[in-house]
Amino acid sequence: MTGGKLYSIACQLAKEAGWEFGGQIAGHLMGDFPHERILKDKSALYITGGNSEQMRSLNAKGQKRHWILEIHLVDRERQIDSFYEQLLTVS
DSSP states (O other), X not given: OBHHHHHHHHHHHHHHTTOEEOOSOSEEESSSOOOSSOOGGGGXXXXXXXXXXXXXXOOTTSOOOEEEEEEEEEETTTTEEEEXXXXXXXX
């Protein structure tokens, strides 16, 4: 599974359930780095469109990586939204 594929799935499932997916990302790697905006050369750090990296890839030290899953659903007509966040460990 790539970050781009998971983002696509999140957007599609939101749409099927009658919601709009509300963000540019559906999550990010755990770690200390700013994630206010996605730079093209940093998309591998995010669950987002265009990320073709395998999520279960090991980090530079050969360790398993851990992700934060972020789901933001929006209903603009009713002016409501919801946000869900969870640790996602890919095995």
